[in-house]
Amino acid sequence: MVYWMGRDQRTADNWALLHAQELAVKKKVPLIVVFCLVPKFLGATLRQYSFMLAGLIETEEHLRKKHIAFFLLPGFPENVLPAFLVRHKCSVLIADFDPLKIRRRWKEAVDSRIAIPFYEVDAHNIVPCWVASGKQEYAAYTFRPKVRRLLPQYLTEFPSLKRHPFLFQGKHYATDWESIKTGLAADNSVSEIDWLLPGEKAAGKTLRDFIRRKLNFYSLRRNDPSSDFQSDLSPYLHFGHISAQRVALEIRKTKANKIDRDAFLEELIIRRELSDNYCFYNDNYDNCDGFPEWAKKTLESHRYDRREYLYSLDRFENSETHDKLWNAAQTELVIRGKMHGYMRMYWAKKILEWTESPEKAMEIAIYLNDRYELDGRDPNGYTGISWSIGGLHDRAWGERTIFGKIRYMSYNGCRGKFDIDSYVAYVRTLKHASGL
DNA sequence: ATCGGCTCGCGCAA
DNA sequence: TGCGCGAAGCCGAT
Numbered sequence: 001m002v003y004w005m006g007r008d009q010r011t012a013d014n015w016a017l018l019h020a021q022e023l024a025v026k027k028k029v030p031l032i033v034v035f036c037l038v039p040k041f042l043g044a045t046l047r048q049y050s051f052m053l054a055g056l057i058e059t060e061e062h063l064r065k066k067h068i069a070f071f072l073l074p075g076f077p078e079n080v081l082p083a084f085l086v087r088h089k090c091s092v093l094i095a096d097f098d099p100l101k102i103r104r105r106w107k108e109a110v111d112s113r114i115a116i117p118f119y120e121v122d123a124h125n126i127v128p129c130w131v132a133s134g135k136q137e138y139a140a141y142t143f144r145p146k147v148r149r150l151l152p153q154y155l156t157e158f159p160s161l162k163r164h165p166f167l168f169q170g171k172h173y174a175t176d177w178e179s180i181k182t183g184l185a186a187d188n189s190v191s192e193i194d195w196l197l198p199g200e201k202a203a204g205k206t207l208r209d210f211i212r213r214k215l216n217f218y219s220l221r222r223n224d225p226s227s228d229f230q231s232d233l234s235p236y237l238h239f240g241h242i243s244a245q246r247v248a249l250e251i252r253k254t255k256a257n258k259i260d261r262d263a264f265l266e267e268l269i270i271r272r273e274l275s276d277n278y279c280f281y282n283d284n285y286d287n288c289d290g291f292p293e294w295a296k297k298t299l300e301s302h303r304y305d306r307r308e309y310l311y312s313l314d315r316f317e318n319s320e321t322h323d324k325l326w327n328a329a330q331t332e333l334v335i336r337g338k339m340h341g342y343m344r345m346y347w348a349k350k351i352l353e354w355t356e357s358p359e360k361a362m363e364i365a366i367y368l369n370d371r372y373e374l375d376g377r378d379p380n381g382y383t384g385i386s387w388s389i390g391g392l393h394d395r396a397w398g399e400r401t402i403f404g405k406i407r408y409m410s411y412n413g414c415r416g417k418f419d420i421d422s423y424v425a426y427v428r429t430l431k432h433a434s435g436l
Numbered sequence: 437a438t439c440g441g442c443t444c445g446c447g448c449a450a
Numbered sequence: 451t452g453c454g455c456g457a458a459g460c461c462g463a464t
Contacts, residue, residue: 138447139445139446140456141446142447267457270457294443341458342458345457387457395443395444397443397460398441398442398443398459399442405442405443405444407459407460408460410459410460410461439462439464440461440463441461442461447453447454447455449453450451450453
């Protein structure tokens with residue numbers, strides 16, 4: 001029995017792994033976990049690779065204790081996985097679910113090259129993506145009731161992973177992580193981060209810290225970039241170091257104010273799973289063709305509006321705009337690998353305002369997001385950027401230049417909502433600490 | 437400080 | 451067919 005691990009890189013609370021173990025026990029066969037390490041993945045840099053590999057080292061260790069063999073296979077899945085399955089006489093393949101196009105293509109390619117049953121388990125969402133809705137949802141308000149209705153059935157406790165009763169007897173060596181790391185072809189010009197530790201254990205600690213220190217202030221202060229009241233869980237959720245279902249269960253158990261729990265659960269469940277819904281049902285999640293019709297129309301009619309500021313990718317990347325708030329957000333992204341959630345919206349909308357076209361804006365925003373964010377290449381990233389630039393899951397607002405009816409965000413608006421100078425000063429301390 | 441208008445379309449009720 | 455309302459706002463009037 002083989003679990004092909006993709007985006008759910010953990011041993012606890014993983015429905016794909018649990019299902020694989022259940023089937024393996026029933027068939028009285030050993031259980032293997034395989035991870036295909038591709039040399040290049042949508043512009044990922046050493047920053048993301050090293051966070052991921054550290055998590056996988058911990059995964060291998062946990063699996064070993066559970067008598068489950070772990071194989072790290074360097075190469076593209078369609079090239080390495082079919083031969084692996086034949087070599088070890090595997091009878092069933094189980095993968096976790098991922099709506100991204102590249103991952104779906106890999107699965108199709110593998111499927112066409114193997115003769116054994118191949119199942120997919122959504123281990124990432126609480127309500128499996130295709131169960132929650134059979135179509136692309138228009139907005140959160142259409143998605144919310146569908147998920148709410150199904151939560152009692154899906155937001156349940158997990159069984160624990162058992163020590164596997166059937167040992168893998170084939171040839172198996174512990175992974176040589178050092179040579180894997182030195183052999184990485186990833187772009188090493190983006191530095192690793194050290195303020196957030198990778199892996200399942202660190203994810204759990206981050207969750208407990210959030211509940212203890214921040215949850216009770218969440219609804220009021222989560223949108224204040226000058227203070228530290230975000231959960232910081234998104235990198236862990238992205239790599240699957242922690243399960244969203246586990247987070248939801250733990251949040252529900254706390255005695256925090258209902259208003260704060262609800263605000264957090266809305267983001268964790270509804271908004272996050274809506275992102276998967278969008279990417280799963282719309283192949284244009286990473287470009288302007290995915291925008292709703294009203295937004296395409298309004299952006300088109302403002303395509304040739306005069307832009308007061310026009311910046312190249314370089315100027316954006318180096319935080320060289322005229323706007324100190326935008327520059328601070330970009331600097332936070334580059335240094336820390338995680339931009340404050342509220343600033344992500346302002347940041348992307350300004351890229352639309354200061355580039356020659358929505359297409360170019362999408363390209364730049366996605367490039368910078370995927371290059372520097374620890375949680376880049378995630379459905380949440382594509383969906384958030386499409387919300388900001390293309391009105392996705394949003395409604396039309398007062399018409400204005402460049403944006404048309406896309407919701408606008410302004411420097412003055414931010415000034416009324418939080419202390420801009422304090423945020424800029426905080427980013428300056430990051431910059432000094434990092435030696436830039 | 438607070439309020440209303442801006443503006444689109446989904447989904448449900450009638 | 452009508453109606454309520456939505457993922458994070460802006461702006462001008464009061």
